[in-house]
Amino acid sequence: MALSPEVRSNERDRIAQMVLDLVKERGAEIPYQLAITESGLSRARFDQLFDDYDDMFDAIAQLWLKPHMVAMEEALAADLPPQRKMYEFFRRRFVISRDRFREDPEYFTILCEMGAANFERVRSYVDLADHYQCEVIVQAQAEGYLAGLEIDEALSLINQMVSNYTLPDSLIYLGDKLTEQKLARIIDTIFIGLSGESGNDAAGLNSLRIAT
Amino acid sequence: MALSPEVRSNERDRIAQMVLDLVKERGAEIPYQLAITESGLSRARFDQLFDDYDDMFDAIAQLWLKPHMVAMEEALAADLPPQRKMYEFFRRRFVISRDRFREDPEYFTILCEMGAANFERVRSYVDLADHYQCEVIVQAQAEGYLAGLEIDEALSLINQMVSNYTLPDSLIYLGDKLTEQKLARIIDTIFIGLSGESGNDAAGLNSLRIAT
Numbered sequence: 001m002a003l004s005p006e007v008r009s010n011e012r013d014r015i016a017q018m019v020l021d022l023v024k025e026r027g028a029e030i031p032y033q034l035a036i037t038e039s040g041l042s043r044a045r046f047d048q049l050f051d052d053y054d055d056m057f058d059a060i061a062q063l064w065l066k067p068h069m070v071a072m073e074e075a076l077a078a079d080l081p082p083q084r085k086m087y088e089f090f091r092r093r094f095v096i097s098r099d100r101f102r103e104d105p106e107y108f109t110i111l112c113e114m115g116a117a118n119f120e121r122v123r124s125y126v127d128l129a130d131h132y133q134c135e136v137i138v139q140a141q142a143e144g145y146l147a148g149l150e151i152d153e154a155l156s157l158i159n160q161m162v163s164n165y166t167l168p169d170s171l172i173y174l175g176d177k178l179t180e181q182k183l184a185r186i187i188d189t190i191f192i193g194l195s196g197e198s199g200n201d202a203a204g205l206n207s208l209r210i211a212t
Numbered sequence: 213m214a215l216s217p218e219v220r221s222n223e224r225d226r227i228a229q230m231v232l233d234l235v236k237e238r239g240a241e242i243p244y245q246l247a248i249t250e251s252g253l254s255r256a257r258f259d260q261l262f263d264d265y266d267d268m269f270d271a272i273a274q275l276w277l278k279p280h281m282v283a284m285e286e287a288l289a290a291d292l293p294p295q296r297k298m299y300e301f302f303r304r305r306f307v308i309s310r311d312r313f314r315e316d317p318e319y320f321t322i323l324c325e326m327g328a329a330n331f332e333r334v335r336s337y338v339d340l341a342d343h344y345q346c347e348v349i350v351q352a353q354a355e356g357y358l359a360g361l362e363i364d365e366a367l368s369l370i371n372q373m374v375s376n377y378t379l380p381d382s383l384i385y386l387g388d389k390l391t392e393q394k395l396a397r398i399i400d401t402i403f404i405g406l407s408g409e410s411g412n413d414a415a416g417l418n419s420l421r422i423a424t
Binding site: 202 | 292293295296298299368369372373375376386389390392393394395396397398399400401402403404405406410411412413414415416
């Protein structure tokens with residue numbers, strides 16, 4: 001029986017949620033064969049839903065990262081001053097991850113490991129987050145912030161300075177050292193201090209004397 | 213035969229270097245028993261040098277991280293303006309790690325894994341780096357930078373913003389995205405933008421309306 005796109009999509013979500021529940025329950029990544037067995041579906045039906053493990057992983061990533069996607073889209077659409085918008089853009093995702101981490105650190109850690117092991121499958125989400133962030137940067141530049149920087153340059157620098165609040169693994173290592181207050185200070189520091197003119201004082205003109 | 217402290221210290225260094233060479237050669241962490249065998253020393257003599265694997269790991273970490281220690285001490289002692297000093301404090305260590313990574317990424321990655329697996333043994337180096345960084349912060353504050361922040365607060369915020377340049381693992385993930393130019397911009401951004409007053413614009417007063 002051919003599946004309608006809607007039924008197929010719902011079934012993919014249902015199986016993805018089932019696999020997530022199994023990961024939580026067993027404390028381990030779920031192999032493809034086990035997912036098929038546990039689904040209660042015939043192999044033929046399962047094959048109509050997923051091409052292979054990678055495809056199933058895509059459905060899991062989509063489900064797991066959906067709240068992050070919604071958070072970014074909401075922050076981008078919000079009518080806020082650039083600083084507040086950038087902050088919300090990062091804060092909302094951070095809070096989602098932090099709450100998940102606090103609720104079940106072990107489950108969270110396994111999902112981080114799964115994400116790392118299947119990084120090529122989550123790369124599109126990283127790219128999309130970068131794309132949205134560029135829009136936030138453009139809006140900030142339109143109001144005079146982050147002056148004199150190429151968008152890609154600003155993107156890379158901000159990503160590097162805020163990475164502890166976007167990489168889920170950081171929660172495992174830093175835990176309560178990551179706070180919304182510190183994130184706010186970092187965002188303000190970026191808005192006050194980051195421009196095409198900075199990088200001169202620190203690097204200095206006397207670098208030959210210093211660089212040993 | 214009792215070993216003089218000097219002979220013992222030199223022998224510890226020699227064995228630590230031998231283990232590092234073996235790690236590089238074999239592409240794997242070297243178990244304690246193998247280190248004993250490869251050392252060519254009697255078990256009794258080896259036991260005079262090291263209490264156990266952890267103790268041997270200490271000697272390895274000391275050797276591997278010595279250039280970083282020297283770099284920090286030199287930066288701290290240098291007569292430089294605060295921005296340049298903070299930059300050199302991070303830049304020199306970053307360059308040491310980057311050059312090592314470029315020379316042999318595989319060897320570098322194994323040593324990162326060894327460091328992570330034996331994190332309690334390298335914690336004292338992290339603590340010492342924090343201690344030195346506090347001195348750099350105090351010197352900067354004496355000249356009016358990083359105003360209105362507790363030292364621990366400044367330390368934590370700067371550590372978070374610069375972490376990609378101190379955590380060796382970042383080189384594995386980010387590679388050429390990490391540059392001295394970007395580090396200089398980040399340090400200048402910190403000196404221009406980070407103070408006890410920041411964190412207000414980003415967090416805003418309308419957080420109740422926003423925090424959904």
